[in-house]
Amino acid sequence: MTELSLAYIFKQQQLLVDEHFQLPQVEKLNSDISFYSSDQVIARDLHIEEAIPEGYQLVPIRQLISQWSRVQFEQASRAVQLLEWRRNHKFCSHCGTETEAHASQYAMICPACNYHQYPRVQPCVITIITRGKDEILLAKNAKNQSKMYGLIAGFVEVGETLEQAVERETMEEIGLNLTNIQYLASQPWPFPSNLMIAFKAEYASGDIVLQQDEISDAQFFKFDALPEIPFAGSIAHAMIQHVIHNTPMPD
Numbered sequence: 477m478t479e480l481s482l483a484y485i486f487k488q489q490q491l492l493v494d495e496h497f498q499l500p501q502v503e504k505l506n507s508d509i510s511f512y513s514s515d516q517v518i519a520r521d522l523h524i525e526e527a528i529p530e531g532y533q534l535v536p537i538r539q540l541i542s543q544w545s546r547v548q549f550e551q552a553s554r555a556v557q558l559l560e561w562r563r564n565h566k567f568c569s570h571c572g573t574e575t576e577a578h579a580s581q582y583a584m585i586c587p588a589c590n591y592h593q594y595p596r597v598q599p600c601v602i603t604i605i606t607r608g609k610d611e612i613l614l615a616k617n618a619k620n621q622s623k624m625y626g627l628i629a630g631f632v633e634v635g636e637t638l639e640q641a642v643e644r645e646t647m648e649e650i651g652l653n654l655t656n657i658q659y660l661a662s663q664p665w666p667f668p669s670n671l672m673i674a675f676k677a678e679y680a681s682g683d684i685v686l687q688q689d690e691i692s693d694a695q696f697f698k699f700d701a702l703p704e705i706p707f708a709g710s711i712a713h714a715m716i717q718h719v720i721h722n723t724p725m726p727d
């Protein structure tokens with residue numbers, strides 16, 4: 477079997493996999509519903525009235541990150557983002573005519589005005605802030621009920637450099653000034669279509685002032701006394717390991 481015969485079948489942010497978390501093979505599904513097939517991606521949504529095939533289950537994509545290799549996860553990310561993009565570009569944003577999928581490119585084309593719509597990624601900066609040689613800043617998301625503490629992150633605004641976005645997000649969310657901002661790595665993140673761009677930075681000045689609707693708590697934690705942190709496979713986890721244990725960032 478080649479990779480091309482594996483199917484990505486989604487229901488919202490869940491993916492159909494077998495009991496070993498493997499993707500179904502198209503030939504075994506005896507499905508008469510056509511797939512969106514382009515390049516390496518064979519993907520479609522599970523239809524509302526469609527039953528889950530025997531031996532399969534719907535698993536949140538976030539959960540698969542700990543079961544799968546990085547390549548598997550990235551392929552699934554790509555599939556879910558392209559499906560989502562296609563779902564949201566059924567009409568021309570210029571003149572409103574119904575669009576058609578381009579035969580060979582990832583593009584939705586308007587038959588009336590020939591406007592081409594391409595998939596877009598949203599750049600999102602995420603920053604690990606150190607203070608001295610043995611402390612990092614971790615923050616609790618106000619919208620998240622779990623005990624997990626994460627890193628400061630936010631979308632890049634129009635007209636901004638990545639470093640400016642790092643400084644602005646940090647000032648807005650916790651009121652601190654940074655110095656020595658350095659790029660670390662990037663990771664595509666399909667919730668819904670982000671490119672996470674990781675930076676490390678050092679605390680420069682200021683007292684922590686929380687942006688209450690975004691952050692419910694933020695503190696500098698000693699390396700050997702961390703709270704619950706983001707799960708393995710997330711870029712935040714890799715960043716924390718990198719700073720504390722000097723492990724390499726994924727490239």
Ligand SMILES: [Zn+2]
Nearest residue numbers: 568571586589
């Ligand atoms: Zn048009």
